[in-house]
Amino acid sequence: MVEQNFQVDSLESKAQDKPWFFEVLPCRPWPYSGECLSGYLLRLAHVNEFNSFWDFIQDIFPMWSVANRISNLRWEYPVYNWGLIPLRTQLSTDYLKKLTMVPLVNKFRSFPVVTRHGLLPPSRFLPNIVDLNLQVCPLCLQEQPFLRLIWRLTSVQVCLQHDCLLQKQCSRCKARLTVLGTRHRHLHCSVCDMDLRMLPVVMAPDYVLMKQNIQQANLQFLLSPDVTLVKLSDQGNEDPRRAIGLKFRYLRLQKEQSMTAMALQLGVSLWQISELELGNHVPLRFYLSYLDKLSISWSEFAALELPHDFVQEQKQPQYKYMNLRYCPTKECPNHYSFSGTRVIILQDLPHRKKAYFLCKDCNRHFTRDYNGNLITKRCKAPRHSHKLLFRHKSAEEIARLKEMGLCGKSNYQIAHSMGWDRRTVIKYWITLDLEEKVLKAQAQRRIQEKQDRYLARCSQVEAILNSLSDQEEEITLCHVGHRLGFGPSALRKYPKLIEHMKQVAQQHNLYIRHRRYELLMAKIRNIIKEMENSNVAMSIQDITRQVCLTVTKFRRNYPELCTMVRQALSKHKAKLKLLHTNKLCLQVNEAASRLAAQGVPMTYKAIFMEAGLQRHYIKYHPALRNLLQQLVSGRKK
Numbered sequence: 001m002v003e004q005n006f007q008v009d010s011l012e013s014k015a016q017d018k019p020w021f022f023e024v025l026p027c028r029p030w031p032y033s034g035e036c037l038s039g040y041l042l043r044l045a046h047v048n049e050f051n052s053f054w055d056f057i058q059d060i061f062p063m064w065s066v067a068n069r070i071s072n073l074r075w076e077y078p079v080y081n082w083g084l085i086p087l088r089t090q091l092s093t094d095y096l097k098k099l100t101m102v103p104l105v106n107k108f109r110s111f112p113v114v115t116r117h118g119l120l121p122p123s124r125f126l127p128n129i130v131d132l133n134l135q136v137c138p139l140c141l142q143e144q145p146f147l148r149l150i151w152r153l154t155s156v157q158v159c160l161q162h163d164c165l166l167q168k169q170c171s172r173c174k175a176r177l178t179v180l181g182t183r184h185r186h187l188h189c190s191v192c193d194m195d196l197r198m199l200p201v202v203m204a205p206d207y208v209l210m211k212q213n214i215q216q217a218n219l220q221f222l223l224s225p226d227v228t229l230v231k232l233s234d235q236g237n238e239d240p241r242r243a244i245g246l247k248f249r250y251l252r253l254q255k256e257q258s259m260t261a262m263a264l265q266l267g268v269s270l271w272q273i274s275e276l277e278l279g280n281h282v283p284l285r286f287y288l289s290y291l292d293k294l295s296i297s298w299s300e301f302a303a304l305e306l307p308h309d310f311v312q313e314q315k316q317p318q319y320k321y322m323n324l325r326y327c328p329t330k331e332c333p334n335h336y337s338f339s340g341t342r343v344i345i346l347q348d349l350p351h352r353k354k355a356y357f358l359c360k361d362c363n364r365h366f367t368r369d370y371n372g373n374l375i376t377k378r379c380k381a382p383r384h385s386h387k388l389l390f391r392h393k394s395a396e397e398i399a400r401l402k403e404m405g406l407c408g409k410s411n412y413q414i415a416h417s418m419g420w421d422r423r424t425v426i427k428y429w430i431t432l433d434l435e436e437k438v439l440k441a442q443a444q445r446r447i448q449e450k451q452d453r454y455l456a457r458c459s460q461v462e463a464i465l466n467s468l469s470d471q472e473e474e475i476t477l478c479h480v481g482h483r484l485g486f487g488p489s490a491l492r493k494y495p496k497l498i499e500h501m502k503q504v505a506q507q508h509n510l511y512i513r514h515r516r517y518e519l520l521m522a523k524i525r526n527i528i529k530e531m532e533n534s535n536v537a538m539s540i541q542d543i544t545r546q547v548c549l550t551v552t553k554f555r556r557n558y559p560e561l562c563t564m565v566r567q568a569l570s571k572h573k574a575k576l577k578l579l580h581t582n583k584l585c586l587q588v589n590e591a592a593s594r595l596a597a598q599g600v601p602m603t604y605k606a607i608f609m610e611a612g613l614q615r616h617y618i619k620y621h622p623a624l625r626n627l628l629q630q631l632v633s634g635r636k637k
Contacts, residue, residue: 025088032146036076037099038179039147039186044089046186054182060084067182074179075122075130076100076152099149101126103225108284109241128154128285134177135166138199145187145197152179153219155288158204158212165208167199218291218298229302242279244287246314249277250306251294256351265293321345324368327359334359393428401428405438408445458497460484465504474512475505517558523547524561528568537576540565581621587611588624592631602632 027047031040045056054067061069061083072079077100078093086093097103105126122130135151137159150156151166158165169176173192181190188195204212221227230243252262259277263270266289276282276290291301325343327334334343346356346365354369367375393401397418404414415422429435464483468475480501481487491498527546531538543565544554555562591611592602600606607628608615618625 023087024090028089031091031095031099032144034148034150035099035146036149036152037078037096038073038076038152040099041073041085042180042184042186043146052182053180053184060088070180070182072122074132075126076149077105077122077126077130078102079122098225101130101223104129104222105284106225107222107229107240108244108287109281126284128283129288130154132179133168134179135168136177136196136199137162137164137166138197138201139164141187141197147187149223150216150219155215156212156219158208160209160213160216162201163204163209165202165204167196167202170194171198171200214297221298221302227302229298239279241281245277245279246306246311247301247304248290248294249314250310251296251301251304252277253350255294258347258349258351260347262290262293266290321348321355321368321370324355324370324372325357327362327364328366328374329359329362329364332359332362332364334361398428398432401425402432402434405429405434406441408441408443408448410442454494454497457484457494461491461497461501465501469508472512472515474509475501477501520547520558521561524565528565531568531572532575535576535579538569538572540569543569581623584611584613584617584621584624585627587613588627588631604628604632607631 025044025048027044029043029047041056041060042053045053048056050056050059054070057064057070061080063080063083078096082093082096085091085096089096101122130152131154134147135156136147137151139162140148140159156166167177170189170192172194173189175189175191177196178184178190184190185193187197228240230240230247252259259270259273263273266273266286268286272282272286276286291298325334325345326336327343329335342360344358344360346358348355354367354375356365356367358365369375401414401418404417409417411422411425414420415425418425426435429438461480461484464480465475467483468479473479477491477498478487481490484490491501524543524547527543531543540554540562541551544551547554588607588611591607595602595606595610604615618628
C-alpha cells in the first residue's frame with residue numbers, strides 16, 4: 001500500500017511539471033453505458049481539444065516516455081495503477097472498472113494489479129479474448145458516438161441491434177482499424193482519418209445471427225459487474241477457481257463424459273482438464289470453450305447449486321479412490337499398504353464404473369471397478385509342453401517344420417509354406433524345445449540376407465555408374481537412386497557404398513563439367529563471331545537464350561564467360577554507334593548539298609528538316625555536332 005501511494009505521489013509530482021493549470025479536465029463527460037476504456041480516453045482527448053492523443057496520454061501517464069506504451073491500453077484493462085485517470089476525470093476506480101475487462105476477469109480469479117510496465121501485463125491473461133484491432137458498427141456510431149466494450153471481444157462478429165457484421169477494415173485505405181495511436185482521433189481511421197460512421201453496412205447471415213445471439217448473451221453476463229459465478233460462502237472456499245472447477249466437474253459427470261473424451265473434444269491435453277477442475281491456473285479462454293462443449297449458458301452455470309454429497313465427496317482426501325489403489329502384485333510394497341502417490345490413476349470411466357491405475361514401483365498397469373474387484377484380460381495359454389499338438393500333425397510335417405526352422409526361415413514364411421498359423425509354429429518350437437536354436441538360425445539368416453542384399457545393391461550401383469559414365473552424364477545420388485527405382489534416401493543405409501560413389505563421381509564429374517565448359521565456350525565464341533559480322537543490336541539475354549541458360553545462372557556459374565560476353569557486347573555496341581553516326585553524317589551532307597543547290601541558307605533547322613532528323617541527335621553524336629557546326633559556320637563565312 002505504501003508502494004502504491006509513493007507511485008501516485010511521484011506521478012502527481014511529475015504531472016506538475018507539465019503546462020497544465022488544473023488537477024481535473026475542463027470537460028469531463030460521463031462514460032456511456034457499455035463504453036470501453038480506450039474509446040472513453042479518445043473521447044476525453046477530443047472534447048478537451050488536445051493537439052494529439054499522445055499529449056493527452058502524457059498528461060494522465062506522466063511516467064510514460066515512449067509512445068509505444070499506448071499499446072498497453074488496447075487490452076481494455078487498467079495499467080500502471082490507473083495513472084492519473086481518476087484524478088483528471090473525478091471518477092472512482094470502481095466505476096472505471098466497468099469500462100474494462102475487470103468484471104470478466106474477477107469472475108475467474110482475483111484482480112491482478114498492474115503497478116508498472118512489464119509487471120503482470122494484460123497480455124498474460126487476456127490473449128485470444130480481447131481483439132487487438134478495432135471493429136465497429138457504423139449504424140450504432142451514428143445513433144450514439146461511442147465505442148462499445150463488447151465490440152472489443154474476439155468472438156463478437158455482428159451487431160445484434162442492426163443485424164449487420166462489424167466492420168474491421170477502412171473502406172477508403174483498406175487498412176485494419178486500430179484501437180489507439182499517437183495521432184488517433186475519436187471515431188476516425190488512424191491512417192486516412194476517415195469517419196468510421198461512414199463505413200459500409202453489410203448484413204449478417206441468419207445462422208451467424210443465431211449463434212452470436214447466444215454467445216453475446218453469455219459475454220454480456222460475464223461483463224456485468226453485479227453477478228458472480230459462485231457463492232463462496234456456500235461452498236466454504238475462498239478461491240473462486242476451486243469452486244468453478246467443482247461446477248465444471250459436476251457438469252461433466254452429469255453428461256457422462258470422461259476427462260479423456262472432453263480433452264479430445266476441446267483439442268487440449270488431459271492435464272489441462274485436470275488443472276481446470278482442480279482450480280489451478282489455466283487460460284481464461286479455456287473456461288469459455290469448456291462451457292460451450294457442455295451446452296449451457298453462463299447464467300445457468302451461475303445459478304447451479306452443487307449437491308451437498310458431491311461437495312463433501314470432493315473434500316475427501318486428495319487422492320481419489322483410496323480403496324482401489326492397492327497393487328495386485330503380492331511382491332510389490334504397495335500390495336498391502338498404500339503409500340503416497342506411488343499408485344496413480346491413469347483414467348477414470350464413471351459411465352463404466354471402473355478406473356485404470358499404474359503402480360510406479362513395479363510398473364504394473366491394472367484395472368478395478370468401483371467395488372474393488374480386479375478386472376483382468378483373458379489369460380493367454382501357459383507356455384508348457386503341448387503334447388496334444390502332435391495328434392493333429394504328421395511326422396513328415398514335423399520333419400519339414402524342423403528343417404525349415406533350422407535353416408533360419410522366419411515364422412511367417414514357415415506358416416505360409418505349411419498352411420499353418422504363425423502362433424501354431426511358435427508353439428511347436430516351444431514344444432520341441434527348439435526355440436533358442438531356431439532364433440539363432442533366424443538371426444544368422446537375417447545377417448546373411450542383409451549381406452547378400454548389400455552385395456546385390458553394390459553390383460547394381462556399379463552397373464549404373466558404368467552406364468552414366470558411358471552416357472557422359474553427371475553422377476549424383478538422385479540419378480543413381482532414380483535408376484534403382486527409389487529415391488536418394490534409399491542409399492543412406494549404405495554409407496560405405498555412398499563413399500565409393502563419391503570417389504568415382506568426383507573425377508568423372510570434373511571431366512564432364514570441363515567438357516561442358518569447353519562446349520559452352522565454343523558456342524558463345526561462334527555467337528560472338530556471328531554478332532560481329534552483323535549489324536543487329538544484341539543483349540546478354542539474347543546470347544544466353546541461344547545456349548539455353550538464364551542470365552542469373554550464366555552469371556553465377558560462368559563468371560569468366562560472362563565477362564567475355566560483356567566485353568564483346570560493349571565493342572559491338574560501339575561499332576553500331578559508329579555506323580549509325582556515319583549514316584547520320586552522310587544524310588546531313590546530302591541534305592546540305594541539296595540546300596546549297598537550292599540556294600537556301602544553311603541553318604540547323606533547315607538542315608534537320610531536309611535530312612529528316614531530330615535535334616536531340618546532336619546530344620548523342622559528337623561527330624554529327626561538329627559536322628553541323630562546320631556546315632553552318634562555313635556558310636556564314
